[in-house]
Amino acid sequence: MSKGTEDLDNLIALMAKLPGLGPRSAQRAVLHLIKKRSLLLIPLAEAMHRVGSTARDCLNCGNICTQDICDICQSEKRRNGQVCIVEDVADLWAMERSQVFKGRYHVLGGTLSALDAVGPDELRIPKLLDRIVSEEITEVILALGATIDGQTTAHYIADQLPGVTVTSLAQGVPVGGELDYLDDGTITAALNARKAL
Amino acid sequence: MSKGTEDLDNLIALMAKLPGLGPRSAQRAVLHLIKKRSLLLIPLAEAMHRVGSTARDCLNCGNICTQDICDICQSEKRRNGQVCIVEDVADLWAMERSQVFKGRYHVLGGTLSALDAVGPDELRIPKLLDRIVSEEITEVILALGATIDGQTTAHYIADQLPGVTVTSLAQGVPVGGELDYLDDGTITAALNARKAL
Structure with a gap:
């Protein structure tokens, strides 16, 4: 479109970069936002602005939070000595949704990869080794x-x-x-790890 | 989640209200936004803020724009005397995507509905009747x-x-x-309107 709709076109183009939205669904989302200006568009712009200025990695575990140390690392209700290692924050959130793990986390920030030249120092592995000693960790769960x-x-x-x-x-x-x-791989794994009823 | 992630949770909850996104895909979108903070999150927040303060309905046709009168109504390249009537702005955008219609538009803002008590005055029908006279419109295309x-x-x-x-x-x-x-309805309509090859 043309000059007068520059702002709109720009917003649609940016929305279309979100995972799960394409150019058409971005248009639909923008129309929805404009219709719900005070209920959705303005609060969303403000929430994004706030997250953009406050979100950072927890210095201890790598979770995303708004302080130096995240809630999970600070919590006194979580079990000490047990740490669950995940690849990224999405995996941590998936584990938290199940609400069954009560220990601490450590987010690697990726996996080792010879092809992509990702070595231990590119990940949060040195920090993990520090934590094993400083937090007296006795069990590591690899997720x-x-x-x-x-x-x-x-x-x-x-x-x-x-x-x-x-x-x-x-x-x-x-x-x-x-x-x-x-x-086949899953069936093989399930068969090899079969359990007595 | 808890207090320290309030901003994040709030952003996820708002994103989940967008058409096409649910709670899970909103989480994924927010993680993506945080990873691409300077490329996507900050520009998106600004674009939303700008659209939130500038977007309004064209006083003439009801299209969404950032001036009093939209580009299509102002354009000298578009044909006068021909107006295409659409229900809402999404339909206008769909027509524009096909790039085949070169006249003007008029957005009703809905349809007449006895059930929902929508009469002609709730829609932009009086304005249409004004335009028919003032813009010397000779053809109306109902889309x-x-x-x-x-x-x-x-x-x-x-x-x-x-x-x-x-x-x-x-x-x-x-x-x-x-x-x-x-x-069946479409096939019936297509058969009734059959054309000689």
């Missing part, structure tokens, strides 16, 4: 993806931690999953 | 939805405009559409 890079990273970390119990999430059939839709 | 309310509105408008050529968009098989997937 890394079942990809080659994820598993390489898991083995590398396990090698660095003699004297610490290292476990990883179980592999198997997803709850509610149908066998018919599962890939 | 309203093929719903009962849309067709009622079309007939009402046609009745108000003696001496003006009133047409409506053709109904038929969508380009690229397969007969198998079409509803």
